[in-house]
Amino acid sequence: MEKISKKVYIETLGCQMNKSDTERILGILSHFGYLPSDENKADFFMVNTCSIRKLSEDKAYSKLGVWGKMKKNNPDIKIAIAGCVAQQEKESLLKRFPYLDLVFGTHNIYELPELIKELETQNPDGSRKRICAIRDKAVPEKEFNIIRSKGINAWLPIMEGCNNFCTYCIVPYTRGRERSRSVDVIINEAKKIIKEGYKEITLLGQNVDSYGKDLDGKPTFAKLLAELDKLEGNFRIRFTTSYPTDITDEVIETVKNANKICECFHIPMQSGNDRVLKAMNRRYNRAQYAQIVNKVRTQIKDVTITSDFIAGFPSESEEEFQDTLSAIEELGLDYSNTAAYSPRPNTPAGKMVDKFIPADIKKKRLETLNNVVKIASKKSNEASVGKIYEVLIEKIKEKDIKNGSKRIAEGRSRNNKVVHFESNTANVGDFVNVEIKEALLWCLKGVEISSQSKKETVVLEAAK
Ligand code: SAH
Ligand code: SF4
Ligand code: F3S
Numbered sequence: 261m262e263k264i265s266k267k268v269y270i271e272t273l274g275c276q277m278n279k280s281d282t283e284r285i286l287g288i289l290s291h292f293g294y295l296p297s298d299e300n301k302a303d304f305f306m307v308n309t310c311s312i313r314k315l316s317e318d319k320a321y322s323k324l325g326v327w328g329k330m331k332k333n334n335p336d337i338k339i340a341i342a343g344c345v346a347q348q349e350k351e352s353l354l355k356r357f358p359y360l361d362l363v364f365g366t367h368n369i370y371e372l373p374e375l376i377k378e379l380e381t382q383n384p385d386g387s388r389k390r391i392c393a394i395r396d397k398a399v400p401e402k403e404f405n406i407i408r409s410k411g412i413n414a415w416l417p418i419m420e421g422c423n424n425f426c427t428y429c430i431v432p433y434t435r436g437r438e439r440s441r442s443v444d445v446i447i448n449e450a451k452k453i454i455k456e457g458y459k460e461i462t463l464l465g466q467n468v469d470s471y472g473k474d475l476d477g478k479p480t481f482a483k484l485l486a487e488l489d490k491l492e493g494n495f496r497i498r499f500t501t502s503y504p505t506d507i508t509d510e511v512i513e514t515v516k517n518a519n520k521i522c523e524c525f526h527i528p529m530q531s532g533n534d535r536v537l538k539a540m541n542r543r544y545n546r547a548q549y550a551q552i553v554n555k556v557r558t559q560i561k562d563v564t565i566t567s568d569f570i571a572g573f574p575s576e577s578e579e580e581f582q583d584t585l586s587a588i589e590e591l592g593l594d595y596s597n598t599a600a601y602s603p604r605p606n607t608p609a610g611k612m613v614d615k616f617i618p619a620d621i622k623k624k625r626l627e628t629l630n631n632v633v634k635i636a637s638k639k640s641n642e643a644s645v646g647k648i649y650e651v652l653i654e655k656i657k658e659k660d661i662k663n664g665s666k667r668i669a670e671g672r673s674r675n676n677k678v679v680h681f682e683s684n685t686a687n688v689g690d691f692v693n694v695e696i697k698e699a700l701l702w703c704l705k706g707v708e709i710s711s712q713s714k715k716e717t718v719v720l721e722a723a724k
Contacts, residue, residue, distance in 0.1 A: 274310025
């Protein structure tokens with residue numbers, strides 16, 4: 261195909277999986293002459309959408325509206341919608357948004373070259389092509405460049421899709437059934453990431469513990485982690501998301517013994533009440549969740565455990581909601597993402613219309629929940645004071661103060677806490693040992709003690 265130079269702007273909404281997809285889409289488009297650009301210079305606009313809540317879906321539509329207005333003055337621009345909303349709404353989007361040129365779903369990314377080629381042709385009557393490409397099953401992955409966002413963290417998808425069908429959730433419908441990438445493909449991608457200089461790799465999957473169940477030989481997530489840990493280089497590994505009862509002893513053991521895998525688990529609980537958990541079709545109760553958390557905590561020193569909670573699930577009573585609050589306190593969850601329940605099309609909970617909780621009550625519960633999360637976060641941060649954390653620097657800020665400027669390094673500890681400290685020498689991408697002196701609500705402040713690795717510091721401390 262003839263190379264033309266065009267400029268593409270992609271607005272990415274939603275989870276890390278979407279961010280990773282955008283990096284892949286940009287890579288594919290670059291093979292066809294489309295270079296990433298700022299929004300005000302682009303001639304191809306794409307929104308990579310999220311459908312987890314109505315609010316995220318609406319954000320996508322308002323973006324399309326802005327570009328639709330631009331198209332009135334500049335009819336040559338192309339507008340596309342990708343991701344979970346595209347997968348969910350399909351052709352109806354072409355009808356609803358007359359200025360839209362391309363709709364493609366989460367399973368069609370590797371089909372983009374053909375779609376782009378077709379988009380650049382015209383209909384026999386000379387009118388512009390409008391395409392909707394949605395599949396039920398993913399087209400196989402092909403090798404293309406990946407245009408990763410700059411920085412020190414790289415996303416690395418290991419599996420996609422979900423077989424769990426929690427009653428509130430759209431993801432199984434928008435991402436399909438669980439599919440794992442092969443160990444070789446993942447290892448090779450990890451090696452490239454390290455070679456490019458990234459210092460942190462985050463392994464992505466809707467349920468990372470389901471990794472490998474669909475592959476020949478059934479490699480486990482723990483095995484994959486162990487293989488990645490063996491790779492040479494100075495880098496860290498993180499992973500998300502863990503389904504509570506799918507976390508195996510082997511995974512806990514692997515994280516405990518590894519060098520590069522960070523001590524951090526994101527284990528969404530969703531509710532602290534057994535009846536609500538059942539109505540959500542979560543496969544555990546409060547006691548089983550607590551058991552997992554305690555097991556992880558006892559095995560892995562300084563581990564951070566974060567969670568997700570939904571306030572106002574259909575039929576949730578005030579007392580049941582209180583169980584969520586008490587769970588956060590009782591289990592000492594370090595941080596939690598929260599959301600008010602949002603009905604999603606065609607999901608079982610979305611059909612429980614007569615059990616919906618009124619918006620004002622959901623709002624109130626969400627506020628209460630957020631306050632409890634805040635208190636838990638502060639408490640967790642306070643427990644870090646006096647500890648020595650290995651911090652990977654992500655940003656350097658010059659802070660103006662009365663008597664000159666201060667150089668503040670900002671990064672994250674292995675257990676994923678944001679740490680700020682003053683330093684004249686630390687640079688982005690450095691690993692620095694920091695003694696924590698002060699706990700704020702969402703971050704920690706400390707002083708630099710050395711640039712040795714955490715293990716060396718531990719040895720030094722033992723020798724004292
Ligand atoms: N795979 C992960 C969650 C992915 S979705 C897991 O199993 O936990 C991310 C979070 O969005 C969920 O944990 C849930 O808390 C929230 N969420 C999903 N559907 C929602 C809905 N309909 N309304 C409100 N929050 C929702
Ligand atoms: Fe959604 Fe449940 Fe699957 Fe998580 S496990 S993606 S919440 S259906
Ligand atoms: Fe949203 Fe789809 Fe991710 S619904 S949270 S972008 S998997």
